[in-house]
Amino acid sequence: MSSFPWLTVTAALPAVGAIVTAALPAATNSRSRDRNKVVPLVFSVATLAIASIVTARFVPGGARFQMTENHSWISQFGISYSLGVDGIAVVLVLLTAVLVPFVMLASWHEADPITDDSGTFERNRRTQGFFALILAVEAMVVLSFEATDVFLFYVFFEAMLIPMYFLIGGFGDRTAGEDAKQRSYAAVKFLLYNLLGGLVMLAAVVGLYTITHTFDLVAITDALQNGTLHFSPVAENALFLGFMFAFAVKAPLWPLHTWLPNAMGEATPGVAVLITAVVDKVGTFAMLRFCLQLFPQASKTFAPTILVLAVISIIYGALLAVGQKDIKRLVAYASISHFGFIILGIFALTSQGQSGATLYMVNHGVSTAAWLLVAGFLMSRRGSRLISDYGGVQKVAPVLAGTFLVGGLAILSLPGLGPFVSEFLVLVGTFERYPALGIVATAGIVLAALYVLVLYQRTMTGPVKPGNEKVADLKARELVVVAPLIAMLLVLGIYPKPIADIVNPSVNTTLSQVGRTDPAPHVNVAITNTAGSTNSGGGQ
Structure with a gap:
């Protein structure tokens, strides 16, 4: 177990940044808007610095999970705050930390007020809200890559949907009228598809606990390896399909893909990058970590x-x-x-x-x-x-x-x-x-x-x-x-x-x-x- 909580800090920095950014005073002019953008950018760069340190500290070929942290959370149900990264997780944490600052820089004016030709506001959006939501997504994605407790992973796997919903529906490309309806439709479709996948996964998570009496990924996989835990074929197939369904929606895999063109089409380019280059990677990563290993x-x-x-x-x-x-x-x-x-x-x-x-x-x-x-x-x-x-x-x-x-x-x-x-x-x-x-x-x-x-x-x-x-x-x-x-x-x-x-x-x-x-x-x-x-x- 690591003496310094590197993995917690990697996720905590964007989470704290999201809170600080959201608490900034509302922008009244271009100068105050720029100030509200610099603060989250600094937090994202600091997150990149910590993620780089985590990657440098990782020892290829060393322990299976490194820089681990383990703290009891809900002891009655065996739920713990357990983090650890293997080689696959550490490169995806670094990828996330690398891309978010570029998304912010590219999105510098995407949350500015929208006016028509006469100078009348069509959409007056809170600049700091847009960037706070991006940081919130980053924190939840990073924790999803780091979690070695199945329940903890599930919490952040689902929680990231909320800020993504507001980024698509509240800050999308469209402005008013029928166009705004398309934006709202895309956001709701994104949320419902992924919530359905998460609901099926939740049933599988509960089923996994009733058989193993733990959510500890390492304990379950070790028991499978040494022969002290056996699933019946019917139970294993059902649990696998429950997890796989949720990850196939997130990934997305045909025929569960239909939310993605709508969401990316209606999101701003920076948010579209966040969807496909960051958030969707959680689905394919989880196939490797949970479907195959459990x-x-x-x-x-x-x-x-x-x-x-x-x-x-x-x-x-x-x-x-x-x-x-x-x-x-x-x-x-x-x-x-x-x-x-x-x-x-x-x-x-x-x-x-x-x-x-x-x-x-x-x-x-x-x-x-x-x-x-x-x-x-x-x-x-x-x-x-x-x-x-x-x-x-x-x-x-x-x-x-x-x-x-x-x-x-x-x-x-x-x-x-x-x-x-x-x-x-x-x-x-x-x-x-x-x-x-x-x-x-x-x-x-x-x-x-x-x-x-x-x-x-x-x-x-x-x-x-x-x-x-x-x-x-x-x-x-x-x-x-x-x-x-x-x-x-x-x-x-x-x-x-x-x-x-x-x-x-x-x-x-x-x-x-x-x-x-x-x-x-x-x-x-x-x-x-x-x-x-x-x-x-x-x-x-």
């Missing part, structure tokens, strides 16, 4: 079905992205396709697949943030989300167009950029055990190239369309957001070893708990001996 036999039983759904997500999401007219909805369907790849890697149950899936979570977070935030800068200048309203932007804003292209190339997994390594590992790991599904999934790469390059061609190339003549290039604040994200994509594409070294021991531990090993390669080699005869050698 229910190893059920995971193997349902893996083929889940893999089929993942492949459908890959192809379905990519096909719908190709046909979108709205930029943000295109990114949403692209994310559904990418989450299909992540889930494919998880349930292929190979070391390459799961390492690739974890790397994919990181790379998808960075690449989606880069692509969508640049798209947000473009949409804020033009005042439209429709692809048809753009054209020739590279002639008037070459830096904006160039960074948009790099973000898009990362999305389609161009070699040399981060997502390529992770997507390659996922496909290799899947092909080892399910070659047919691996082959079908590769179609998602072709479709990704189609929707990314067609979007770039329609928005950035050709003659300048009317209305785009005065589109300004990226400003200093916007370059501060985009440049580090692109640099990270390059580093992750060229040298992913530091993250892979942290992740791989945890992946191997997960596979051993599921009782899976990588399929042995079968190699036929023709060997010519000195006498000139040929021997065929085979290996398993």
